[in-house]
Amino acid sequence: MELLIKGGTVVNAQERCEADVLVRDGVIEEVGRHLAAPGAEVVDASGLLVLPGAIDAHTHLEFPFNGTASADDYFAGTRAAACGGVTMVFDFVTQRKGQGIREAVAPRDALCAPKACVDYSFHVALTDLTPQVLAEFSDAAAAGLPSFKLYMVYKRDGLMMNDADIVAALRRSKETGTLIAVHAENPDVIDRNIDTFRAEGKLSPWYHYLSRPEPVEAEADIRAIHWAKSLDAPLYIVHLANAEGMQAVRDAVNAGYTIYAETCPQYLHFTSEVYKRPDGRNFVCSPPMKGQASQDALWKGLQEGYIKTVATDHCPFTQAQKDWGKDDFTKIPNGCMGVENLYPYLLDAANRGRISFEKAVEVASRNPAQIFGCTKKGAILPGKDADIVLYDPHHPFTVSVSNMHSDCDYTIWEGLELSGYIRSTYARGRLVYHDGDFLGEAGYGRFVPCAPRKH
Template sequence: MKKIVKNGVIVTASDTYQADLLIENEVIAAIGKHFDERDCEVIDAKGCYVFPGGIDPHTHLDMPFGGTVTKDDFETGTIAAAFGGTTTVIDFCLTNKGEPLKNAIDVWHKKSEGKAAIDYSFHLMIGEINESVLAELPKVIDDEGITSFKVFMAYKNVFQADDATLFRTLVAAKDLGALVMVHAENGDVIDYLTKKALEEGNTDPIFHALTRPPEVEGEATGRAAQMAGLAKSQLYVVHVSCAEAAERIAEARRKGVDIWGETCPQYLVLDQSYLEKPNFEGAKYVWSPPLREKWNQDVLWKALKNGELQTLGSDQCSFDFKGQKDLGLGDFTKIPNGGPIIEDRVSILFSEGVKKGKITLNQFVDITSTRIAKLFGLYPKKGTISVGADADLVLFDPNAERTISAKTHHMAVDYNAFEGMKITGEPISVLCRGQFVIRDKQFVGQPGYGRYLKRAKYGQLAVVDENEKLMI
């Protein structure tokens, strides 16, 4: 049945206006007024903004780490994402050295198949570069539609790749039309500082932050930016947490490097002091890069405002406090890294950003959806409200007030990193390709409804001739 969304205020990255939407065959068929409502389901959005569905470019669902596996999988994680106003996630597919890339991709398809309640895609980790990997990359792009590759500069002896791997990945990506992503921390320096801390008996969660100081993030970000410029390639820095990294990105952009930066809500509203909570509570806030001193928050907000950082990911990577995080009792290096963020990403940016005048309403849409769609080959099928786009829509009450709590969230994890935080603005109903996933704050979707998305190459449109370029 056709649907009409009426009486809402439509907000895109560039415009804010009042109009109605006609939805047919999963897409927005028309935008206007006074549609014939016969044989249509009418959805009243009075009092709500109508946003394009959020896109989370950074999730880790059903991911093994540190001898355990993330608590949220593609079912619970995507349901929680939908409650939070997200209709597409891009998850990180981890690879194993010496194995075909296709093997890892098949594993991630098995993890997600029949589970995702919203649409999804994958990034692909590159842990080594050799002739075998280089030969596979064109098939990864053409057959799987995976057009973004992630290189870790940290987690020595686990995920960390060397500089040669990063540089050769950048060179290959330039020719292949892929976007290279980096986790930018100097893993060798962290390894040294970590061993030194343990030798000195410093085992509490706060030492996770103290052994990963902002200097190691700034240095690695600058190094990656230099390599991207040298390769004349494109680079996306994930989870920027501090001034040092944001400044390196801004500096590189001024020099003409094709570099983009993502931050996360946790770095905008939480700070390093959370890792000092007593009774091992600080372990709840152990992720990498770590939380920083509070003054960094102003720098990150200003970078979002002036366009030096462009996107907001969640870095969703949830582990229970009891039974998982406590694996690191007595040794902070054994605390599984990550937090439950996916559900509150959009609302926190609205409440702390738009409501407090730090960013505009249109910037909010760009940061949570549109720019991500453009960078990762989903635009204009995703990331905007326009005729022909997927009917991924969020009916958002800008005045609703709530208190974030593990008691009311929809993630499978036993705590919430933002426990007790009062925010304004909440998704009321969420549609993915024209079907309700959340209706009046209730889940009405279906695990398995989510569709795997093959993405266009970097800088190209998702729904037109692949030779047509998109200025991003």
């Protein structure tokens, strides 16, 4: 099967050019001017930007929580992804006590494979860092699973890794070409704050933010960076949301250390003021949105290149599920939606001149592909998978639950006005979204084995 996309402006992370794109059997074969392919399906991309599909490196699909699960299963979540120009997702698998890494992934892969509409891979959240699990790092990497997450929080839930675990994991990651990511917040301070607020009857969503404000996250960011620097091991910080942590990343990078920072669209757009709204519970996620100074610092970090990736932490719960905590913020399921909004939000920022289109491609496609070893993704170049997005910078769009493709019954992005929007998404050369309509199918997405880092 051949596809020829003609007349568009191809945008990669480092350059843009007027070019045609020839696709054969799901792979980009040629990029150049005035290409011809008799018999190929021809798509007129005049006036459109031709972009590599986004990679959402942080999702929680079909995520188990207190006897229920997040609103989007692997089908609905990857459908929403496709409709937002995301052609690959990384989902998190949580290791149970006593499980090996590959043992933890196998049932989740079996659950995902028949439902996925776009390509996918996994990060493994480690909760039981035994000598056997540390020894398995190399075999897991060889199986295409070279990235592991450690929670520095959720102590009472049995998920937390202590500093000794972090050091052991970082040391082993350096030996095996794997990558350690951390959810950085201080659990003891959070738990003490929560106990105090509950005793005082302060249970509105505003106290979710006050229980884990800026210093609670910053301290853990700085601590994790300290251990990574001491071992000269790479570190990936998920969903960075505070100014002081952003500065710590900047300082470490400038000193020559490999510290990757990820942030999310919700931190770039909303501040902690949302927790004072009547629907504040819908915005409850961890870390929470912070103050304006932190948002400004994140934008500056993004513009200057210290934020390496933007991902979503997509983990939506329905209104009824969020209402479990309408009278007690500690009972609100943590998580917000975003996989369908990631690329349109960043491309809108580029359309308005806040960042460049090349920067949007860099943090949403090229960088996650490079950092996590997706060697066939992240660029419009010969030999890469034909994960292609056609973006119309002159097509205004207003986000509403009525035009999203999640199974969630609301969106925190309701009413967001975008200056341009995605017209089409191709996943490995197949049209999976066009002008508001999902055209893909469950089971089309494939597991992508990721390459370990060179060490």
